[in-house]
Amino acid sequence: MEGRYSRVEEEDLRFLREVVGPENVSTKGWELAVSSANAVSEIEGRAEAVVWPSSAEQVSKILAHCSERRIPVTPRGSGSSTSGNAAPVEGGIVINTRRMNRVLEVSREDLLAVVEPGVIYEELNVELRRLGLFFPPEPASGSVSTIGGMVGNNSSGFRAVKYGVTRDYIVGLEVVLPSGEVVRLGTRAPKSSIGYDLVRLFVGSEGTLGFFTKITLKLRPLPEARRTGICYAESAERASRAIFDVVASPARPSAVEYMDSRVLRLLVESGYPYREAGAALLLETDGTERAAEDEISRLESICRSHGNDFRRVEGGEEEALWKGRRSLGALVAKLSPAVIVGDVDVPVSKLPWMVEEIYRLGDEMKVGLVVFGHAGDGNLHVNILAGGTDEPSRRRAWDLYAKIMERTIEAGGAIAGEHGIGVEKREFMEAQHGRLALDLMRRVKEAVDPSWIMNPGKILPGPS
Ligand SMILES: Cc1cc2nc3c(=O)[nH]c(=O)nc-3n(C[C@H](O)[C@H](O)[C@H](O)COP(=O)(O)OP(=O)(O)OC[C@H]3O[C@@H](n4cnc5c(N)ncnc54)[C@H](O)[C@@H]3O)c2cc1C
Structure with a gap:
């Protein structure tokens, strides 16, 4: 993939400043560093510029420009993903949703809200609570998670056993495609039977297909x-x-x-x-x-x-x-200088076997770990205590991670229950889905993003 992408030049920065205003573009070292890191994950990106647009129109101009110039674009909310999902690993620009943070509508009659992607989960729920409503798929990181990031990762939390995951609540999306076109997907109807469900395709796409600028969410009445x-x-x-x-x-x-x-x-x-x-x-x-x-x-x-x-x-x-x-999560992080966070999901019937197998593998490979999770929906958070930062410890920890992924797939499970694929789980995608299904995903990617500018290096191995 070397040479596939262009670097951000002075001319590009001039263009970006014209579109969003000079105060909303940065190339300052510390801002690039903050926008390149990912929570927990060792994956580091290297953003060349960060941009804070405030409208779909601005995002559209930026993406059209980046497509033409072949500049990588990483959409980013709070960057709290755990597998490198929002790290700009191929450089280019990070588009941060901080200024797109308005709740545009809440309808009690339709049990719907329309929000911009930078709205924070907990802040939305504070507003909804006053109306006796809530948006259920609460991640433990809800005080920082943006709705755009939750849609990007198809996030969920401990209430998924009853209420489901983010995907179950997204009925409409406004998406800026890499070409700069703005497409509106879905309806406001409580149910629909209207052909291919593109909304579901975009949910969980980790910023690799387009940039969400408006999100229509289903709401639920607050429990008494x-x-x-x-x-x-x-x-x-x-x-x-x-x-x-x-x-x-x-x-x-x-x-x-x-x-x-x-x-x-x-x-x-x-x-x-x-x-x-x-x-x-x-x-x-x-x-x-x-x-x-x-x-x-x-x-x-x-x-x-x-x-x-x-x-x-x-x-x-x-x-x-x-x-x-x-x-x-925070307590476990104190147990070791480096923790690798796995997030596997297995059929509930396989849960006891899986927990035992994970600990057995840890003992066998002499790597410490701590497992807990949302048992009701088979979701296990496997925290591998990588021990030291020295190479042999790291290698052992990553070997264990790979074994756990293998066992998960053998058990009929998913290598990620709620944190997404990012960079860290890419290599297991073929084992998870099979070659044909992975190829189909690649063809979808090519059709929507022929220049592979959207969040390259995530979910799929690069273009063949
Ligand atoms: C301590 C801790 C606890 C956590 N607990 C949970 C948990 O319980 N459940 C859970 O599901 N996750 C959890 N996470 C992971 C993470 O916090 C969630 O996935 C969260 O929803 C991500 O939100 P974010 O705003 O940080 O998104 P980011 O990390 O910024 O982005 C997430 C993905 O979405 C894409 N994206 C962001 N905005 C857009 C947009 N506008 N258009 C298109 N793509 C976009 C990004 O490119 C990226 O691929 C936890 C993380 C930590 C550090």
């Missing part, structure tokens, strides 16, 4: 009540048996979080009000007062029927348990 319970099991196996029954129960929990003994110890040592056990499930129900109460009672019966201890929690303790769960 929530209930939390903690289930402690003697062994991972007993916890797993409870998970199967919980998931198959009509109670429909809004969260089923799995923590094994190592994770529980870490939480206890960090001062959170958990206790040590073989494994634990943090369970939540929501809905009307009556439904939330009735459902948590059913979950309690299920947990107890497998010989597990179950306790309802509320108030400060409930808050502290959830805070501990949300802090796990």
Whole structure:
């Protein structure tokens, strides 16, 4: 791919300044560094310029120019992706959505919101809460995640078990294509049967097909009540048996979080009000007062029927348990100078086997790791403690990562449940999808972005 792309020249910068105003283009070292890094991931980009447009029209001019000049373009929200998804690995320009941050419409009647891509997840929900509504697919990083980034990665979180993922909520998109054309996809209708679903194609495309400038989201009424319970099991196996029954129960929990003994110890040592056990499930129900109460009672019966201890929690303790769960990523990061974050998703029936297999591989390869996750939907966050930054430790850690990807695919799972492919998982795409399906994806990419300027180096290996 060497020589495929042009570098950003003074003439390009002049053009960008004309389009967005000189104060909205930067080539300052620190701004390029901030726009090139990715959270957690070791993948670093090397942006040559950062641009902050404020409208689809400006984005359209920029993309048309970059296509003609073959300058790589990386769309970017907060850059909190964990696999290098928003790192400009081929250089070029980063288009940051910070100035495209308006909530354009909220319709209580239609249960829809129309937003610009730079709106922050939590800020949107603060606004929606006043109307008794919410946008459910909450990532743990919701205080920084932009809606554009969530759509780019098809993000989700611990409530996906009941409410689904970002893709389930996107009904319309305005997208600037690499050519500069602006296409409007989808409808405002609650359901549709109108041919190829291009909205779903763009959701999860990680900025490789076009730039979202408007996003139409489905909303849900806020639940009236929530209930939390903690289930402690003697062994991972007993916890797993409870998970199967919980998931198959009509109670429909809004969260089923799995923590094994190592994770529980870490939480206890960090001062959170958990206790040590073989494994634990943090369970939540929501809905009307009556439904939330009735459902948590059913979950309690299920947990107890497998010989597990179950306790309802509320108030400060409930808050502290959830805070501990949300802090796990940060707590794990303190255990090792380098952590590789995996995010595999397997059929729920394979969950106990997968957890055991991951730890077995870690022991065999002498690499420490910590596993926790959204058990209700088979999603495991595998945190590989890469040990040192020296080459042999790093290599062992990445070898383990590759083995975990292999096992996930063998189990019929997905190598990424919610964090996307980025750069780190690209090499596993053929094993995941097969050669023919991957080739089909490549043909879609070629059709939409023939110059491969949109976020090159992500999802697919480069053009053949
Ligand atoms: C501590 C921590 C916890 C996390 N927890 C979760 C979690 O629970 N669930 C989860 O799903 N993820 C999680 N993540 C990953 C990440 O935070 C989410 O994927 C988040 O939604 C990304 O938002 P962002 O604004 O940072 O997007 P970015 O990282 O900036 O971008 C994400 C992708 O979308 C593309 N993109 C951004 N804007 C646009 C646009 N306007 N048009 C086209 N493409 C665009 C980018 O090119 C990139 O490929 C976590 C990350 C961290 C660091």
